[in-house]
Amino acid sequence: MKWKHALNDYQLYLKIERGLSQNSIDNYALDVTKLINFVEANNINHTPVNITSELIQQFIYEIAKIVNARSQSRIISGLRSFFNYLVFEDYRKDNPLELIESPKIGRKLPDTLSEAEIDTIIKAIDLSKPEGERNRAMLETLYGCGLRVSELINLKISDLFFDEGFIKVTGKGDKQRFVPIIDVTKKYINIYRTSIRVHLNIKPGHEDTLFLNRRGKQLTRAMIFTIIKQLAVKIGLEKNISPHTFRHSFATHLLQNNADLRSIQLMLGHESITTTEIYVHLDKSHLSEVVEKYHPRN
Incomplete structure (x- = not known):
């Protein structure tokens, strides 16, 4: 079995069997591609079926020279998944990464913005330009609903259930969830739709896409990053912020105002409550207040 053949089959498995998004599939494929490039560059005559743990360890030693521990750990995890697939399909009897340990890394706490910082960023948007109303509506949606950037750019007009107070969000692995939407977010989306979007020359296939670029097409992830970076500079x-910072801030501010973790988990679309629990570590004062208020000995 050749490397490219194995990689193509693996990507189909991730899409069809695992139901992962294209972005996740690309990230998994990139990890395998790094190993393929190493094998080819060093003229190593091993296939995915017979490559050894020793050769993969050698690859990891080399990759560790150019990437940090967190990236190294992610690559190891991606390769472990690839070889688990080969074992599952009976191409191999063992996973060569089974005894290879990932580097120890601390859990990185996400950056967050204060309410004042979010207000300042949104007020810095130039509303005299047509894209200003769109950008304000997008940032209000990121922060007001706690969306991932991919969820924002894929949001449809048909996903808006304003009368019921919810939007339908398609998250990782095409899993859908309903997220409450507050009045202020609804207001800015409606302003954008009625004053800006209706005047765009919308290209075929994008009629239902909510947020569009000037050419009437879906925005890219990179464009959202650029908009936010430019506002931060302005x-x-x-702080080094991104669209995900607004999502983190959404969760943190809810927690600070005594929202329960289970509700935050459902709104963020986390499969495990463990993922949501990271926000507990962001605000130690909140924990102290909980003990002081609810502990029977206090």
Whole structure:
């Protein structure tokens, strides 16, 4: 079995069997491609079926020279998944990464913005330009609903259930969830739709896409990153922020205002409550207040 053949089969498995998004599939494929490039560059005559743990360990030693521990750990995890697939399909009897340990890394706490910082960023949007109303509506939606950037750019007009107070969000693995939407977010989306979007020359296939670029097509992830980076520079914000920062801030601010973790988990679309629990570590004062208020000995 050749490497490219194995990789193509693996990508189909991730799409059809695992139901992963194209972005996740691309990330898994990139990890395998790094190993393929190493094998080819060093003229190693091993296939996915017979490559050894020793050769993969050698690859990891080399990759560790150019990437940090967190990236190294992700690559190891991606390769372990690839070889688990080969074992599952009976191409191999063992996983060569079974005894290879990932580097120890601390759990990285996400950056967050204060309510004042979010207000300052949104106020910095130039509303005299047509894209200004769109950008304000997008940032209000990111923060007001806690969306991932991929969920934002894929949001459809048919996903808006404003009368019921919800939007339908398609998350990782095409899993859908309903997220409450507050009045202020609804207001800015409606302003964008009625004053800006209706005047665009919308291209075929994008009629139902909510947020569009000037050419009437779906926005890219990179464009959302650029918009937010430019606003951060404009207000002199020294934090390194991204669209995900608004999602983190959404969860953190809910927790600070005594929302329960289970509700936050459902709104964020986390499969495991463990993923949501990271937000508990962001605000130690909140934990102290909970003990002081609810502990029977206090």
